[in-house]
Amino acid sequence: MSDRLRGFGLSPRAGAGRLVDVLVAAAVAVPVFVPFATAPEVSPLGVVFNLGTVVPLVWRRRAPFAVALAVASFAMAVSLYDRPGQALQYGALVAVYTLADLGRYRWQRWGFIAVLVATIPPGALLIKDNDAAEFMFTLLLPMTAFLLGTLARTARERSDALVERSAQLERERAAExxxxxxxxxxxxxxxxxxxxxxxxxxxVVQAEAGPVVVRTDPDRAERVFDAIADAGRDAMAQLRRTLGVLKEEQDHGVRAPQPTIGALPELVEHVDRTQVRVRLTVEGASRALPADADLAAYRIVQEALTNTVKHANAREAEVRLRWTDHELEITVTDDGQGGGGADAGWRRGGSGLIGIRERVAACGGTAEAGPRPGGGFRVLARLPFAAVTA
Structure with a gap:
């Protein structure tokens, strides 16, 4: 069926609409031409005029206003020429309904007036035995058809608006x-x-130092290899927690435990096993932090110490946590080449140091890094309590 419709240049949807229009026209033709079967005399011109109120309905969807005018014109001719031909102007009622439902707003008024005039049989004004009841009946019918068409149009537009709104919400949900x-x-x-x-x-640092230590200090070499093993095991454990987030959130909607500021002593101990001596200093009374700030504090220190080990060629570093009434101040300093590798690593915008900026900004704080006047490098981050807990 759809292939046949395409052969006539119609889409399946348009072809279905055209078929409905043909059936509507056929249904209207039945009451229009039934009176001709019992009429004592049938006029060929009367048949033509009555056909004119039916055939245009086939195109009622494509040109509602033009169809309404055509049907109204033939309905007027039927009323004047052969009044018994149609007790009611069925085609005109369908045309005015379609005009209200599918026609352009600016043409609806004029089309309705034309159909209204045509469906009030002029004979009702010319023949004396037509009373007021018949006149009101013929007046109310097109008005009712127009009202029904308007209601159908309103319902369809409301349905279309709901569908569009639903699609818009779906697009917004997908974007979110x-x-x-x-x-x-x-x-x-x-x-x-x-x-x-x-x-x-x-x-890497421990492995590079391993061959030298094995030759010069065998006892210390064992600690170096232990530090390498501990670093590997710690990395594996943290990777499991991080990658486990994907499955945990998919299955249960919760995140796996993440390291917090309470794990900093262990982090400092791991780094201290390298050639960099690290000292942890805490000032002020510690306070409970929200989960995002707690993780951010740990990652900031971790990345700063990683930068020190990789770039600074430092021998000593210090992690200082200063708790105030309004913020947590995190300072990581070292005695390495502040104007060299560490500074260059920060200014190049490595993903780790960019991550520090992003984490601190997400918590409403500030971060800065650069060489110290007396040598070495410093990373300073401030996490305000008010912004974090908001």
Whole structure:
């Protein structure tokens, strides 16, 4: 069936609409021409005029206004020429309904007036035995048809608006899901970078020092290899937690445990096993932090120490946590080449140091890094309590 419709240049939907229009025209033709079967005399001109109120309905969807005018003209001719031909102007009623339902707003009024005039049989005004009841009846019918068409149009437009609104909401939900997925991928990428960069940096430094220590200090060599193994095991554990986020969130909607500021002593101990001596200093009374700030504090220190081990060629570093009434101030300093590798690593915008900026900004804080006047490098981050807990 659809192939046949395409052969006539019609889509399946348009072809179905045309078929409905043909059936409507056929249904209207039945009451129009039934009186001719019992009429004592049938006029060929009367048949033509009556056909004119039926045939144009086949195109009622394509040109509602033109069809309404054509049907109204033939209906007027039927009323004047052969009044018994149609007790009611069925074609005109269908035309005015279609005009209200599918026609352009600016043409509806004129088309309705034309059909209204045509469907009030002029004979009702010319023949004396037509009373007021018949006149009102012929007047109310087209008005009712127009009202029904308007109601159908309103219902369809409301349905279309609801469908469009639903589609818009679906697009917004899809965009929000895509944005959330992108943020989650970015978060996981930062966490994986922090874990791998820190662990691999420590392992590389220890491995490079291993051959020298084995020859000069065999007892210390054992501690060096233990540090490499510990760094590897710690990296594996943190990777499992980070990658486990994907399955945990999919299955249960919760995240796996993440490292917090309470794990900093262990982090400092791991780095201290390298050639860099690290000291942790805490000032002020510690306070409970929200989960995002707690993780951010840990990752900031982790990335800063990783930068020190990789770039600074430092021998000593210090991690200072200063708790105030309004913010947590995190300072990581070293005595390495502040104007060299560490500074260059920050200014190049490595993903780890960019991650520090992003984490601090997400918590409403500030971050800065650069060489110290007396030598070495410093990373300073401030996490305000008010912004974090808002």
């Amino acid at each position: 899901a895509a944005r959330a997925a992108a943020e989650e991928r970015s978060r996981i990428a930062r966490d994986m970078h922090d874990v791998l960069a820190h662990a691999v940096s420590i392992m």
